[in-house]
Amino acid sequence: MLQRLPPEIILLIFHHLHHEFDRQDLIRLCHVSRVFRQLAQPILFSKFDVDIGPAELCANNFVPLTLFTRTVLSRGDIRKATREVVVRDLDDPGLSDDVRDTLSLPSDTLTMLVNEMERLGIDKNAFPRYSTDIKSGEINPVLVVLAANLERLETLKISYVTDHMNSLLNMFDTGMAQPYFSNLTSIDIELVRVNEDPAMDIIYTETILPLLALPRLQHFKANRCLGDDVYHPEEGITPNTMNFSSISLVDSCLDDMTLAEITMASKSLQSFTYVVDVDIIENLEDSDPTNTEELMESLCCHEETLTEVHIEMKERSRARGGSGERPTTFESFAPLRNLHELDIEQAAITDAPELPESLQVLRIRTCTCSVFDLVEFLVKERRTRLHNLVEVKVAPRSMPCTAMLGMESSFLDVRVFTGKKSEVTEFKEGVIRMEAIVREADFKFYAECISYNIMLRRMREGLEGKEDAERISGRYDTAKAE
Missing domain, CATH: 1.20.1280 (Monooxygenase)
Structure with missing residues (x-):
């Protein structure tokens, strides 16, 4: 047995x-x-994952979080076993004044949490408020108590609405919760937008800086971050003092000073992701959003270590005060001499970009105009300079990829095979032209467009247009088609 x-x-x-x-x-x-x-x-218990909210649906989900925290306080083996904590709090405090029901919890459990908060000594001045918050079902202090007692916690993922996120981040400020999270290697913070105005839900970067300073942190990811030199810490960030090697700021907007200090703070940055959200640019007070020239200058301080770059700058990034357009196209990525993967939108590069010889994978996203010249250039560069390039991917902004193939007309996927004969012919000719360019390429080429790939298969296998139209519209069994 x-x-x-x-x-x-x-x-x-x-x-x-x-x-x-x-x-x-x-x-x-x-x-x-x-x-x-x-x-x-x-x-x-190696991973603890719980959803909390909305209050009217998931009010009692505060209970499993609290009971698990109590178990952690009393069980040394669980304290050592839990490596990952995922908490999603989607309850918008502005929509309801109801508090979470804590009546089903034993009173000694709440008392234990309050006593532990006092023992940790996190923000002693605010202790009375946190004590009240715990008893009323507020998860921020409970989460801090939990994470502070997980001896081997490595990954923390939290999804919050604005008020809860700001309250939690305040508890991570230097000299408060930070010493209790010294083992964290990965942090993923997602701010859940609840306001009708997308510019309202943001996280100021000054509140995440204490997290970046955690001694073992390697990977940091956050969304809707706003960096403005108006709110920049007076002391600034000392270069080469932080250990994180991967940073991802998605749907965010940073001024050049903040972005430069964050990137330069890392001792060895290996992976960088920055996606601009044009809706929150108006929250910048006296600063301009960083442009391509300033961003490349910041990244060049990691020219020896940076291996992955994912950038989407958007096209609406403009200077303030009527000073005109700011640079939105990268002139060269060649200084990043160890770059292996580049993921970038078409509008941010030219048809003949300067790329480092180390590049292995190139993905061009949101293509809104012809990519023929760009792909042809890459085929030639692969033969002379880019000997390490093994994969090129192109992704259109909309389906099908008519603009990517130089077509002015735009129509539904299904019309690629059932529309006017002239449109079908033009689309087919675009696919033929692209395939002729990449036929002799020494890299794998992928068009991330189902219409393109079905048309290509149709040409190779002689399939009827009706089959393809049914598959495009969802009435065809994809598995059988493959």
Whole structure:
């Protein structure tokens, strides 16, 4: 029987079970025997994942978070087992004044959490408020108590609305919660937008700087960050003092000073993602959003280490005060001499971009005009300079990829095969022209457009247009077609 095997062999077997997909099996094993429980529980609790809110639907989800936190406080093995915490709080405090029901929780549980908050000594001046918050079902102090007691917590993912996010980030400020999160290697912060005005829900970058300073942090991801030198810390950020190697700022907008200080703060930046959200640009007070020239200058301080770059600058980035257009096209990526992967929108590069010889994968997104010249240039460059380039991907802004193939007309996917004969012919000729360009290429070429790929298959296999139209419109079995 399995129970007669040595514990180390049983543990090896248990490790084939997944903490999420095999959760019920792990729970059953915990009821078999004391030995099985001791071996299975650390796997079961290696990741804690909970949704909290909206209040009218998920009010009692505060209970499992609180009970798990109490278990962590009393169980040393669980404290060491949990490596990842995922909490999603989608309850907009502006929509309802109702507090979460804590009556189902034992009073000693709430008291234990309050006492632990006091023991941690996090923001002693605000302790009375946090004590009240815990008893009324506020998750921020509970989450801090939980994370502060997980001895080996490596990954923290949180999805919050604006008010809750700002309240939580304030608790991470220097000298408060920071010492208790020293083992974190990955942080993913998602701000959930609830306001009708998209410019209202933002996170100022000054509030995330203490997180970037965590000693073991490697990966940081956040959305809707606004960097404005008006709110820049007076002391600034000392270059080459932080250990994070990957940073992702999505749907954000930063001024050049803030972006430069963040990138230069890293000792060795390897992966960089920056996606501009034009809706929050108006929140900048006296600053201009960083442009391509300033961004490249910031990245060049990591020319030896940077291997991945993902950039979407948008086309509406303009200077203030009527000073005209700001640079929105990158002149050259050649200084990033160890760059392996570049993911960028078509509007941000030319048809003959300067690329580093180290480049392996190039993805061109949101293509709104012909890519023939660009792809032809890459084919030639691969033969002379870009010997490491193995993959090129092009993705249109809209389907089908008519603009990408130099067509002025735009229509539904299904009309690529059932529309006017002239349109079908023009689309087919565009595919033929592109395939002729890449036929002799020494890299793999992908057009991220289902119409393009079906047309290509149709030409190769002689399939009828009716089959393709049905597949495009969703009435055709894709698996059988493949």
